[in-house]
Amino acid sequence: MHDDPDRPEVLTPSAPSPSPSERASERETAAEELQRLNAELRQQAAHLREVNQTLLESEQRLRLAIETGRIGLWVWNSTDLNNVGDWSQRMKEIFGLPLDAEVTHDMFLKVVHPDDRTRVDSLVMQALAGANGGEYRAEYRTIHPQDGSEQWVTARGQAFFDADGQAIRFIGTVMEITERKRAEEASARLNMELERRIRERTADLERINQAFRVEIEERKKSEASLTRTQRLSQTGSATWILATGQLIWSDETYCIFEVHPDTKVTPELVASRVHPEDLPLYLQAFSGKGEDLHFGHRLVMPDGYIKYVEVAATAIRDEAGQIIEWAGAIRDVTSIKQSAEALRASEHLARGQFAALTRTLDALAQESNPERLLEHVLRMIAGRLNGQSVSVYERNGANELDMVATFEEDRLHAPSKHLSSVKKVTLFTEDHPVWSEVLRTGVDIVVGEIDCDPPRIRIGSRENSPWYPWHGDAPHDPNMAVIYRRLAAMGVVATLTVPTLIGGKLAGFIGIRSRHKNLFRANEMELARALAHQAMLAIQLMRLSRQSREAAIAAERNRMARDLHDTLAQGFTGVIVQLEATEDAWSRGLLPEAGKHLVRARELARGSLQEARRSAHALRSQALAEKNLCDAVEDLIKKMTSGTSVVGAFTREGSPWPLSNECEENLLRIGQEVLTNTLRHARARHFNAHLAFEPQRLRFELRDDGVGFDPASQNEGLGLIGIKERVEVMGGQLTIRSAEGSGTLIVASLPGPYASSGSLL
Known part of the structure; x- marks a missing residue:
């Protein structure tokens, strides 16, 4: 095993030593391998030179881009932010730091704007913690350490991490964007201004559009109004x-x-x-x-x-x-033309009606006999409508008419002797097409022709109305046959029948007969209608005159009866009382007293006779002619109770106010009647009369302490009836209170001059 750990370990098995030829072959193989390796090394060296050159060129381009773009560069090679970072010269220029300054993270944060400092520091920490893959992005403001000016920068960075995820390097760039921010702010302001102007312009356009819409609506309304105006006009x-x-x-x-x-x-x-x-x-x-x-x-x-x-x-x-x-x-202007023609016709009608009304009023003013008013009106109808004769009929029952009068030969006949004294005729039947319509409307005028067989009629107040036989399918009335023959003998060929109304109801007809085939224009028929109303008015005036005369006669008869009762009858009562007193005094040998009673009886008889004569001539009472009411009542009580067992007394309350002669006469006669009844029937000892003048009323109280009577069971004699009539004539109220053994109280209450007519509410 070699000492060099990087060389691969070669194991050599034990073998015999190579031969010289083998060694020569190995040397050739080694030389070839060496040549191959040298060639590869030369190729790699050349590639490295190219890569290095590319890196140099890239670095130059990067530096040129950074310098051209005025971009600052920073590098932190340690996770300890307290260490000094590697800032480029441009980086320090951007932050206003000395070029020889050794920048730490705290120094960096001090030049960040206070309002952005916390946010920027947090973004740096998040990037170093690995958030967003270590990417760092921020835009913030800086404060120049020397002049305090404010600038905007944008920063981009990337954190690099080891196998354990710990940040080992933080590299990034910073670029000043103050001008861009200002441009953005200016652009934002311009955009806001533009938006404001757009909103204002939009509002203006909306107002203009609204004004246009309103104008369009107004024009539509004007056009519609013009169309309506044109249609109406x-x-x-x-x-x-x-x-x-x-x-x-x-x-x-x-x-x-x-x-x-x-x-x-x-x-x-x-x-x-x-x-x-x-x-x-x-x-x-x-x-x-x-x-x-x-x-x-x-x-x-x-x-x-x-x-x-x-x-x-x-x-x-x-x-x-x-x-x-x-x-x-x-x-x-067709309707205007027609209205003008109708107006001319109406004017003609009005002139005719005015002339007729004037003549009627002249007749009413000059004619003293109301019975002749109808004659004046019928004469006027005959003259205005060129009629041979005019008859008035009143409806009596369903289809019968009573003839009231006929004007013919310039005088009034009631009924016409020329019509064989026919007073009741059957003029129409209810199922007749013309007469049934007249009965229904009460206003239609009927035109008739009697020179044909059978006589025919139609509704003349309607244009182009058809003709019908006068009696339709009903048999002819014999009385009407007499009328037809008589009219034909007199040359009558046409008739006009006008309905008359009372209280809106059909009351009768006016029949106008003519010797000519008169077309009877519309204005003439309207004139006939108006004159028919005047004829009906004349008939009603005649009746009212008769009723008024009859009522006046009845009233005068009642007045004379009351006055005769209150004068002669009551006077005779006083005479009888005095004669009885004379007889009593005579029987007791009191001759002077008897003489006095005879004198009083004679005075009462003469006074009663005089009052009866004055009453017959409707003259005022002698007592009231010489005295006022209070004195006359007091004098009456003294005279009537003098020499009797009744003690009379009169009292007055309040200040007297003026009374009419009729009222004073009635009050005096009422007192006289009550006192007479007291003397004749009450067997009273006292009689009191009290006349009270109050603001709201006058009270005339008459009281005695006699035997009394039951007003409910007492038969009313002429005297009590007369008292009630006199009080009613004066508009007053009469109160009678009496009971057997309790005397009698009679009160006449009359409204005073200041009596209220009641509340206005």
Whole structure:
């Protein structure tokens, strides 16, 4: 075994010594092997020289790249970071360290920015611990030891480890990237500014787009509003481009011409719609000098219906002043034309109604006899509608009419003697197509012709309504046959039957007869309707006048009955009382006393007679003519109780306020009636009258201490009825309180001048 451990061990077996020829052969073989080895060594030497040259060139290129790229290089050949690392000159320049400084890890950390120091140290430790395969990457800031300036660097490194995984070398590079960072910051700022501007521009564009959307919506709304306005006003717009002959119409223009919107419209189509009589005017208008146009003409629709339109147009010229377009509007004024005609008819009707109303009012103002008002109205109807005669019928039952009166030969007949005194007729049947409709509506006017057989009728207030036999399929009423013959003898050929209403219900008819086949235009039928209402008003006034006269007569009869009862009857009661007192005094031989009672009886009789005469002439009471109410009541009590066993007394409370003559008269008569009943029936010792004037009311209390009565079982005589009527006339309340053996209290309570009408809530 050789001493050299690196040489392989050669074992030589024991053998005999080689022969000279063998040794010569071995030497040749050894020489060849030596030559081969020398050749290999020369090849390896050449390869090593090439590799070394390549390494030198690579090192030169690396150094050139490091110097050109201003890259710093560091090498730590020990795991002990406290040892000095091998830093390149550029490395020290980057960190601002002296070129001869021996850099340790602590010295390195001191030049790292305080905010980045912990992070950088942690990344170094992680690389040396084998994290990420020992790769180290970091970007951080440095603080120049001398001037304190701040710089950015980027570091890349790699840790190398032994077989046990312990770091044995740490190599890396550092490159200053301050300018790049500043550029990045500037770029970031520019990007932020760009993004801000983009956001602002985007917002501006969004606002512009929103404004455009709003404007588009507003335009859509305006177009829709214009379309609605055109539809409601029946006004269309149109443009005529002369160079191409193109017509541009709005939707409403298509509606006016009754042309489908898909139809291609041409000037020839428009001309075909213009009324032939108006076509020359239309063509002349658009062939003029281009002045603004405003004219009207008619259109003829395919079904023959005629429309009235108004056209307003203006010419649009080019720079040379030549007309290139016509733009304008067309308005359908058919309804306006029809309304104007209807207005003229209404005006004619209104003038007729006004004249008729004026004559009616003149008759009401000048005619003193209400019974003749109907005659004035019927005379006016006959004159305005050229009628031979006019009859008024009132509905009585389902289909029967009572004749109220007929105006004929310039005077009123009730009923007409020329109609054989027929008062009740059957004018219609409920199943008749005309009369049933009149009964249903209550407003339709019926036109009749009686110069044909059978007489026929139709609803005249409806255009083109059919004719029907007057009585339909029902047999003729004999009374109506008499009327037909009489009317035919007088030359009557046409009739107009106008319904009359009371409270919205069909009350009767006005029949107007004419010797001419009158067409009875719509305005004449409306005038007849208005005059029929006046006729019904006259009838109602006549009835109210009759009812008023009857009510006035009844009221006067009741008044005279009350006054006669309160004057003569009560006066006779006083006379009887005085005569009884005279008889009593005479029987006892008291002649002077008897004479006094006779004098009082005579005065009472004369006073009662005088009051009865005043009552017959509706004059004010003599007592109230000479005294006020309080004095008159007090004087009445004294006179009526004088010389009797009843002690009378009168009291007043409050300050009197003015009362009407009627009220004072009623209060005096009430006191007189109650006192008379006390003297005749109560067997009382005392009678008290109390008149209280309170702010809200007047109370007239009448009390006695007589035998009393039961108000519930007492039959009301004329006196008590008269008291109640007088209180009701004054708008007051009457209270009667009495019981057998407890006297009587009668209170008349009247509203005062300051009485409230109630709460406003």
